[in-house]
Amino acid sequence: MGQPHSQSEGILLVNSIIHGTVHQEELRQFQIGSVRMGSEAGNLGYAGHGHWRAFKERNKDRLDAGVPVTQAPCRKEWSLHLAFPQMCDLVHEQMDEAGVLEDLEEPVWMNLAGDIVSSEAELFGEKVSQRLKHPKHVLFVDEVGNNTNMKDDGRVGGERLLKGRRETGEVTAATSVACFTVLGFTAATQEPVMCATMFAASEMTQEHQLGINTWAPMAEGDDSIRGRLALMR
Numbered sequence: 117m118g119q120p121h122s123q124s125e126g127i128l129l130v131n132s133i134i135h136g137t138v139h140q141e142e143l144r145q146f147q148i149g150s151v152r153m154g155s156e157a158g159n160l161g162y163a164g165h166g167h168w169r170a171f172k173e174r175n176k177d178r179l180d181a182g183v184p185v186t187q188a189p190c191r192k193e194w195s196l197h198l199a200f201p202q203m204c205d206l207v208h209e210q211m212d213e214a215g216v217l218e219d220l221e222e223p224v225w226m227n228l229a230g231d232i233v234s235s236e237a238e239l240f241g242e243k244v245s246q247r248l249k250h251p252k253h254v255l256f257v258d259e260v261g262n263n264t265n266m267k268d269d270g271r272v273g274g275e276r277l278l279k280g281r282r283e284t285g286e287v288t289a290a291t292s293v294a295c296f297t298v299l300g301f302t303a304a305t306q307e308p309v310m311c312a313t314m315f316a317a318s319e320m321t322q323e324h325q326l327g328i329n330t331w332a333p334m335a336e337g338d339d340s341i342r343g344r345l346a347l348m349r
Contacts, residue, residue, distance in 0.1 A: 120184060123168055130163045130171070211254065218249040251304035258302070264294040 121129060134140040144161035147153040153160055172179060211217050223243035224232045230247075233239050248254065266289035279285040295316040301309040315324075 120182075123165070126171075127163055127165070127168050130167065134163070211248075212246075214253070216248060216250040216253050217246045219246055220244070248304060252307075254304035255309060256302045256304070258300045260298045260300070262296060262298070264290050264292060264296070267291050 134143065140161050143163065147157075147160055148155060172181075208217075223245045225234070225236075225239040226241070226244050227233050227238050228240040269289065277285045277287070297314045299312040299314070301311070303309050317324075
């Protein structure tokens with residue numbers, strides 16, 4: 117999971133799998149009989165670029181080539197099949213300790229909506245021995261990071277702008293670097309709860325430390341943050 121391979125890495129992987137097996141001997145015999153390779157060839161019994169192309173062609177319905185996306189090492193280390201059961205067990209223990217779970221008399225099958233079902237055609241996942249008793253007390257958090265610097269941003273959705281012929285379509289964009297993180301909190305009832313935004317800054321003004329009430333009415337003649345805070349007081 118999450119382990120793409122380049123052509124050279126893929127060929128090395130294939131050769132490491134068949135090394136010393138009957139499949140390597142079959143490949144050696146095929147290369148001697150069909151490809152007419154000499155018995156003294158240094159690459160006899162080893163898959164090459166042609167085998168890699170044939171492998172991709174045979175599995176083109178399941179595999180394709182793409183541009184790699186860089187990830188931090190900590191994310192790659194945790195994106196393992198073994199880590200998912202551990203994470204689920206830890207979450208389950210915390211939910212059980214918080215008292216938001218209720219034991220069932222016996223394990224049951226459920227569908228994707230959380231309803232108990234009896235037929236295999238409707239079930240989703242493994243049998244469930246507990247159900248969520250207080251879904252509104254269970255919160256899920258989604259993290260999104262970004263930067264206010266828009267200098268290298270591309271066109272939104274490939275949008276094209278109308279401009280004069282032989283003119284450059286210049287637009288105004290923020291160029292100050294200010295990294296921020298947005299946390300979206302959603303209850304297990306699928307209802308939104310709140311959104312928290314964190315900015316990376318060396319210092320913060322009093323207004324930023326107190327927070328901004330986006331529902332406060334605008335101060336007459338002053339649409340600044342200070343004006344809003346003055347009205348709130």
